[in-house]
Amino acid sequence: MNKRYLLLAGIIIALGVGILFMPAKDTAKQTQPALLLAAIDDPSRFLSTDDITDRLVKKDPALLLIDVRPASQFKTFSIPGAINIPVDSLLSASAQETLNQKEMDKVFYSNADVTSDQAWIISKRTGLQRIYVMQGGVNQWFSTIVKAEKPAETASGSALELYQFRIAACQHFFGSPEMAATPKAGAEKKMVKVVKKASGAASGGGC
Amino acid sequence: MGVIPETWNNVIALLLGVGFGFSLEASGFSSSRKIMGTFFAYDFVVLRVFFTAAITAMTGIFYFDYMGWMDMSMLYINPYYVMSAIVGGIIMGFGFALGGFCPGTSFTGVAIGKIDAMVFSGGLFIGVFIFSELYPLFQGLYNSQNMGNATIYEMLGMKSTVFGFLLIVAAVGMFYGAAFVEKKVKKVEY
Amino acid sequence: MAKNKRDGTFYINPYLGGVLLGLVLFSTYYITGRGLGASGAVKSSVVSAVHTVAPAHAEENKYYSKFLSDDASPMSNWLVFEVIGVIAGGFLSGTLYGRLKFKVEHSPKITSRTRLIAALAGGILFGIGSQFARGCTSGAALSGMAVHSASGIITMLAIFGSAYLFSWIFKRLWI
Numbered sequence: 001m002n003k004r005y006l007l008l009a010g011i012i013i014a015l016g017v018g019i020l021f022m023p024a025k026d027t028a029k030q031t032q033p034a035l036l037l038a039a040i041d042d043p044s045r046f047l048s049t050d051d052i053t054d055r056l057v058k059k060d061p062a063l064l065l066i067d068v069r070p071a072s073q074f075k076t077f078s079i080p081g082a083i084n085i086p087v088d089s090l091l092s093a094s095a096q097e098t099l100n101q102k103e104m105d106k107v108f109y110s111n112a113d114v115t116s117d118q119a120w121i122i123s124k125r126t127g128l129q130r131i132y133v134m135q136g137g138v139n140q141w142f143s144t145i146v147k148a149e150k151p152a153e154t155a156s157g158s159a160l161e162l163y164q165f166r167i168a169a170c171q172h173f174f175g176s177p178e179m180a181a182t183p184k185a186g187a188e189k190k191m192v193k194v195v196k197k198a199s200g201a202a203s204g205g206g207c
Numbered sequence: 208m209g210v211i212p213e214t215w216n217n218v219i220a221l222l223l224g225v226g227f228g229f230s231l232e233a234s235g236f237s238s239s240r241k242i243m244g245t246f247f248a249y250d251f252v253v254l255r256v257f258f259t260a261a262i263t264a265m266t267g268i269f270y271f272d273y274m275g276w277m278d279m280s281m282l283y284i285n286p287y288y289v290m291s292a293i294v295g296g297i298i299m300g301f302g303f304a305l306g307g308f309c310p311g312t313s314f315t316g317v318a319i320g321k322i323d324a325m326v327f328s329g330g331l332f333i334g335v336f337i338f339s340e341l342y343p344l345f346q347g348l349y350n351s352q353n354m355g356n357a358t359i360y361e362m363l364g365m366k367s368t369v370f371g372f373l374l375i376v377a378a379v380g381m382f383y384g385a386a387f388v389e390k391k392v393k394k395v396e397y
Numbered sequence: 398m399a400k401n402k403r404d405g406t407f408y409i410n411p412y413l414g415g416v417l418l419g420l421v422l423f424s425t426y427y428i429t430g431r432g433l434g435a436s437g438a439v440k441s442s443v444v445s446a447v448h449t450v451a452p453a454h455a456e457e458n459k460y461y462s463k464f465l466s467d468d469a470s471p472m473s474n475w476l477v478f479e480v481i482g483v484i485a486g487g488f489l490s491g492t493l494y495g496r497l498k499f500k501v502e503h504s505p506k507i508t509s510r511t512r513l514i515a516a517l518a519g520g521i522l523f524g525i526g527s528q529f530a531r532g533c534t535s536g537a538a539l540s541g542m543a544v545h546s547a548s549g550i551i552t553m554l555a556i557f558g559s560a561y562l563f564s565w566i567f568k569r570l571w572i
Contacts, residue, residue: 008412009379012262016375019269022368033355217478219428224482225489226421227433227535232490234414239502239516241408243571246564252411257539259415264422264543271427283431285532285541287548292537295530296555299523303556304563305570306519310435310527311535313520314480318487320499323516330520331436335443337521338528342460349529357547370545382412395572397504 039124046135047107049144050162053169056081064104065134068119069111079109079141080173087119091126099128109134109141145170228315230256237315239307239323240397246304249395251385258378269371279367289352306330403495422543429475432540436527438480440464441473460528504571515570530555 039045055063056079065082067074074084085095087110099106106128108116116133123131134141148166151159234256235241244250271277303309306327308316313331316324338345360370408414425433444464448455455461464473491497503512527533530552532541538556541549564571 005382005412009382012266012375013379015266015270016262016372019266019368019375020372022269022273033353033357036355037353216429216475220475220478221482221485223421223425223428223433224479224484225486226424226482227418227479228483228486228488229490230414230418230421230486231483232487232496233409233494234411234418235408237487237491237496240504240571243564246561247568247572249572252408252414255411256415256418257534258542259412260418260422261539261542263416263419264426265545267419267423268426268543277427279544281430282426282544284544284546285537285548287546287551288531289551292530292548292552293555295526295528296552297559298526299530299533299552300526300556300559300561301563302519302522302524302526303560304519304567305515306523307516307571308519309523309534310439311433311483311533314435314483315487318484319491319496322499322501323503323512326513326516327520327523330517330522331439331524331527332443333517334521334524334526335436335440335528336447336524338525339443339447339458339460342458345529346459354547358545359547359550360545362547367545374542 036121036124040121045120045132047132048135049141050165052079052107052109052134053141053145054165057169057172062104064098064101064106066099066106066108066119067110068108068115069138073111077138079138082109085119087115087122090119090122096126099123102129105130105132107132107134109137112137112139146174227311228318230260231312231315232319236312237319237321237324238397239316239321239327242312243307244395244397247395248388248392250397251389254381254385258381262375262378265371265374269368284356284358287354287357288350289354291349291351294348302330302334403493405495405498407494418539419543422540426540426543432536432543433479434476434532434536434540435480435483436524436533437473437536438476439524440528441477444473504569506572507570512570515567526556 052063052065056065063081065079067078067082067084068087068090069084070086071084074082074086078084083098085098089095090099106123108119108123108131110116110119113133113135116137120131120133136144145166148163148170151163231237235252236256241250242253245253268277268279268282272279299309306313306323308324308327310328310331313324313327317328342349358367360367363370422433425431441464444455444461447458447461448465455465488497501509501512503509523533530537530548532538532549532552534553534556537546537549538553539549540546542553
């Protein structure tokens with residue numbers, strides 16, 4: 001009986017050694033659940049619209065602003081300097097190539113926070129580093145930069161400074177039709193559309 | 208995997224269950240005193256059947272996955288809620304020590320007419336009912352620390368293949384260990 | 398030889414039993430992508446029963462409602478059928494090996510009554526514990542080990558560790 005058991009033990013251990021030599025699945029690629037949760041809770045993954053605007057104005061080369069809304073919405077309006085990767089194609093080969101630039105800060109935005117957050121989580125799961133969400137998205141951007149609220153006379157110095165900054169940024173982006181037209185290489189008609197919308201918003205707001 | 212039409216699902220469940228129940232009963236798991244033998248070192252059937260089954264299934268999965276006949280990463284890993292799992296395990300251990308059964312084996316016992324198994328099974332229903340009714344008390348613990356579909360090798364920081372190999376070695380080691388201990392322990396009549 | 402096998406004392410070689418069980422477990426994973434289970438069937442039965450008898454209460458209760466809302470949860474039916482199979486399989490084996498008999502199995506050092514009370518208490522505790530751990534030895538421990546589930550393995554360690562401790566405390570029940 002002993003010999004038989006020895007044989008069986010030998011067989012299963014041999015199979016085990018076989019397993020040892022199998023190419024292991026790349027499970028490390030996905031971030032561990034607990035780490036993911038901790039990362040989600042970390043507030044520093046949100047960048048403010050003012051922050052992004054500042055970097056856009058200064059033409060920060062390390063900033064990669066990504067609009068994750070559908071292409072149609074991107075064409076209608078997008079934040080100057082952003083590229084479009086709709087969230088559904090986030091995992092495509094070309095998108096992944098674009099996102100994999102390690103020296104860049106990848107900042108996702110959408111209309112509010114929902115889609116950009118989803119894009120962030122998906123990207124975090126693929127192990128991407130230096131990814132952020134622009135808090136408030138296009139809506140926030142519009143209401144703070146384009147339609148900047150003039151603070152009351154008695155407001156603090158920093159509040160006034162912020163307002164000045166926002167006005168200047170707005171003018172920087174949409175101050176003149178030519179400026180708005182240049183970033184978008186594309187159909188003439190479309191460029192005109194962008195300008196119209198921007199100036200429409202500008203006239204309604206604080207520019 | 209999963210290519211079988213819906214209606215067959217329950218038939219398959221039934222057939223697999225029959226295999227499950229048969230293997231358990233034939234190995235002796237319908238007897239609470241036999242099962243408890245592992246804890247008192249007079250009958251290591253639980254250790255032997257359990258670990259053999261685990262490594263057999265695991266080995267099959269690894270090889271099928273390697274051959275491309277199966278995708279290991281698609282297999283369901285139950286979610287890990289740290290404290291809830293540990294607390295649950297401790298309570299179950301207590302129940303095990305008193306009752307001498309676990310759900311699967313108690314059903315096997317019921318099948319052959321063991322009245323203590325029937326009472327145990329009845330107890331299971333009552334226990335689940337009690338838990339559900341008192342759920343608000345347990346809610347916090349139950350839902351805390353969700354680590355998701357965590358795998359043990361991820362937690363230990365090793366490759367799945369290494370863990371698989373170690374498990375096999377550990378199991379075989381335990382089998383020899385158990386045989387050794389059995390020889391030294393006083394025999395119990397059951 | 399045939400006489401030996403049918404008198405109720407014959408059990409198959411545990412390693413053979415293990416391999417058979419392992420093959421069943423493997424087939425279950427291969428066909429369904431999930432492992433075996435037992436406590437899950439108890440849970441769905443309780444939920445269904447309460448829902449039938451007192452539907453409003455079931456829907457209000459946060460625990461029952463979890464399993465009612467994703468109503469056609471395929472796993473709940475699946476496990477119930479599996480458990481029916483378990484009983485059938487056990488019966489088959491019991492018949493084959495001559496173990497069919499109504500009895501209360503207990504250590505000669507205690508009475509049947511004691512055994513049954515302990516079995517009831519044990520069952521109740523196990524039922525409660527299985528809900529916390531979201532599984533039992535079949536679902537979490539056995540199936541979990543085969544696929545390296547952390548929850549399964551940790552739960553298993555907790556069960557067996559605790560059982561070892563408590564069985565020595567309640568040693569009188571067994572030896």
